Amino acid sequence: QEIVVTGQSARQRITEGRLGSENLELTKLALTPQMFGETDIIKSITLMPGIHGGAEGTGGFEVRGGNAYQNLISMDGMTLYNPSHLMGIFSTFNDDAMSQAILHKGPVPARFGGASSSVLETYMKPGNLNQYRFSGTIGILNAKATAEGPIVKDRLSFAVAARRSYVDLFLKLIPEYRSTVMNFFDVNAKIRYRPNKRGILDVSFFASRDNLAVSRLMDMRWGNLAGSINWNTGIGDNWRLYTTGAVTDYTSDMGTDIMDSKQKLRGYIRSFSANGRAVHTFSDSHSIEFGVRSELLRVKSGEMTVNGTRQLEIRSGWQNAVWIDYEGTFSSRVSLSVGVRLSSFSALSGRHFHEFLALNEAQPDFSSKTYMDIEPRGSIRFLINENHNIKAGASLTTQNLHGARATSATFLYDRYALSSANIKPERTAQYSAGYAGMTPDGAWDWSVEGYFKSMRNVYDYRDGMSMFSRINLESLILGGKGRSYGMELMIRKNSGRLTGWISYTLSKTETRIPGINGGKWYDASNDRRNDIAVVAIYALGDRWKFSASWTYSSGRPLTAPDAKYELGGTTCYYYTARNSYKTPASHRLDLSATYTCVGKRVTSIWSFGVFNAYSHYSPFVIYFEDDSSKPSGTRAVQQSLFGIVPSVSYTIEF
Numbered sequence: 001q002e003i004v005v006t007g008q009s010a011r012q013r014i015t016e017g018r019l020g021s022e023n024l025e026l027t028k029l030a031l032t033p034q035m036f037g038e039t040d041i042i043k044s045i046t047l048m049p050g051i052h053g054g055a056e057g058t059g060g061f062e063v064r065g066g067n068a069y070q071n072l073i074s075m076d077g078m079t080l081y082n083p084s085h086l087m088g089i090f091s092t093f094n095d096d097a098m099s100q101a102i103l104h105k106g107p108v109p110a111r112f113g114g115a116s117s118s119v120l121e122t123y124m125k126p127g128n129l130n131q132y133r134f135s136g137t138i139g140i141l142n143a144k145a146t147a148e149g150p151i152v153k154d155r156l157s158f159a160v161a162a163r164r165s166y167v168d169l170f171l172k173l174i175p176e177y178r179s180t181v182m183n184f185f186d187v188n189a190k191i192r193y194r195p196n197k198r199g200i201l202d203v204s205f206f207a208s209r210d211n212l213a214v215s216r217l218m219d220m221r222w223g224n225l226a227g228s229i230n231w232n233t234g235i236g237d238n239w240r241l242y243t244t245g246a247v248t249d250y251t252s253d254m255g256t257d258i259m260d261s262k263q264k265l266r267g268y269i270r271s272f273s274a275n276g277r278a279v280h281t282f283s284d285s286h287s288i289e290f291g292v293r294s295e296l297l298r299v300k301s302g303e304m305t306v307n308g309t310r311q312l313e314i315r316s317g318w319q320n321a322v323w324i325d326y327e328g329t330f331s332s333r334v335s336l337s338v339g340v341r342l343s344s345f346s347a348l349s350g351r352h353f354h355e356f357l358a359l360n361e362a363q364p365d366f367s368s369k370t371y372m373d374i375e376p377r378g379s380i381r382f383l384i385n386e387n388h389n390i391k392a393g394a395s396l397t398t399q400n401l402h403g404a405r406a407t408s409a410t411f412l413y414d415r416y417a418l419s420s421a422n423i424k425p426e427r428t429a430q431y432s433a434g435y436a437g438m439t440p441d442g443a444w445d446w447s448v449e450g451y452f453k454s455m456r457n458v459y460d461y462r463d464g465m466s467m468f469s470r471i472n473l474e475s476l477i478l479g480g481k482g483r484s485y486g487m488e489l490m491i492r493k494n495s496g497r498l499t500g501w502i503s504y505t506l507s508k509t510e511t512r513i514p515g516i517n518g519g520k521w522y523d524a525s526n527d528r529r530n531d532i533a534v535v536a537i538y539a540l541g542d543r544w545k546f547s548a549s550w551t552y553s554s555g556r557p558l559t560a561p562d563a564k565y566e567l568g569g570t571t572c573y574y575y576t577a578r579n580s581y582k583t584p585a586s587h588r589l590d591l592s593a594t595y596t597c598v599g600k601r602v603t604s605i606w607s608f609g610v611f612n613a614y615s616h617y618s619p620f621v622i623y624f625e626d627d628s629s630k631p632s633g634t635r636a637v638q639q640s641l642f643g644i645v646p647s648v649s650y651t652i653e654f
Helices: 010-013 041-045 165-171
Strands: 021-023 051-053 062-063 072-075 098-104 116-125 131-138 142-152 156-165 181-193 202-212 218-235 239-258 261-283 287-304 309-328 333-345 355-357 369-385 390-398 400-407 415-418 426-438 444-461 477-493 498-512 530-540 544-553 563-567 570-574 586-598 603-611 622-626 636-637 647-652
Touching: 010 390, 010 426, 010 444, 041 051, 041 098, 062 072, 165 181, 261 415, 287 415, 309 415, 400 444
Parallel strands: 072 116
Antiparallel strands: 021 098, 051 062, 098 116, 131 142, 131 647, 142 156, 156 181, 181 202, 202 218, 218 239, 239 261, 261 287, 287 309, 309 333, 309 355, 333 369, 369 390, 390 426, 400 415, 426 444, 444 477, 477 498, 498 530, 530 544, 544 586, 563 570, 586 603, 603 647, 622 636
16 A cells, blocks of 8 residues: 655644644655755755754754754664765655654653654655555756565565765866765665564665765765664554664764864764563553663774874763653643653773773773663643644753764864763753644644753863864863753745745854853854744646745854964964854755656656755855965855755656
């Protein structure tokens, strides 16, 4: 049977009981304009309030003052890291392979842990159990193909989707980008087995790899290799059991060649997890869920080569959790979602669990340490009437995988560390409340939400330190606290030929760490004061659809030098205040048009797009160099990725 992807109607958004959770409308997001004619789940959700993309070309998304690494992103139970292609230009998620996506930016269900910002859970399409289907897309910069169908009719099916880019060929035609390397591939595969009417066994596989280099300034290579086995079955009329085993191997390789210094940094995150949960439905109005999860993490925070010398640090950790979650409706007006999660994390000690190799650095503390945390979370919804509601919620979450981000330039790259005897788990308390309303016919709906986050054990680089300063990451960072607060507004038009939405976010995110910035509050590296998104989708009959999106984001904080001096003929920069400058604002207009012709057996689709229609160059990398013509003797140099980029692609389905 064909998988039909449905989203939330205005009525469903009003009656949804969990604050800050939304089933993403993949069919509508697919109509928003995207670069090179590619539908992109990640970039599409950044058009929603409270969510913005990273800096131009950095990939990922940031939610309510959190960094990209603080999001849990799963695909069929597999955890994915840095889920972007070509530094965020494409998403890791091939839309042809996806069936469902749910975003939790408020109190998350108790079955999710290890993320202090948000959860994006996605699911791949299973293969059709009755008939074969194929599709292929070819564009000027990339191509993709999908196939699905039965292996044993009504019992066993397969689905596979693959993409490969050839952006480099296009860039070589532009003189200023001839030395830029930019390509990727990804593969999604899924086998589904239905031994009976109650049980489903899914075996899923995902692989991706990226290669990117900007002139001789820097190069990056990264990717995920992951697999999972999911079994779910029903027992009687009221019980459903879910069991998942998953493994992920994320690798990254970064190199820079700046100011006569050649540096390379390799890292990985390896995750091995198993979890089981049971759901009991008492009635249509009440259900309870409980479960258990165990995960082994091994993290190479860095294998560093600086001018030919090699250094290395690897750590391991084991995290476990049990939880219980309840959802219920008590009247026609009141519903409640509440749960609690008990989690533990153990830093593992012993020669099988850590490695360290360094020059002129003392061995760090690899002693074992266990942390226990209770994480309650819940939300309540009150229907004022059938067209208006108010919601409130709160949650406590912990995270044991920490990302330390460079701040001396807008090019963002994380080194990862696990909680240890010296690094404590990050703990975040979020409080939020909101109102939502709609017109009686559902043609329009709107919402407003406010939130406040308090964060403990937030880590940042010490003054004067960067990711390359030492291999021992713990010696480079200090911990403190953070806070984030904001307001989110959204209005949607849901009917008629012209549909779309406008979203606006006003927010502030700050960090205070003793020993950094004089112990004073400073803007976090992901602080954005204003985010605006305007999306319009117009249907001209059954065949032509046009769309446009305009986005604006305030400049990101930037640490710039306040003075410089020469030492042995080398220019050295002196920094005082952390993140006291702002980069220029980022904004752009994207346009697209699709023509669909549905035949008896074959469907063909032409997609035309213009990325960055008025060719605004947003900052990708900002660095500083000597300039004798300037009064300060120094100038800031901005590197951007793209101006205006047209695209065209052709898809055939049969």
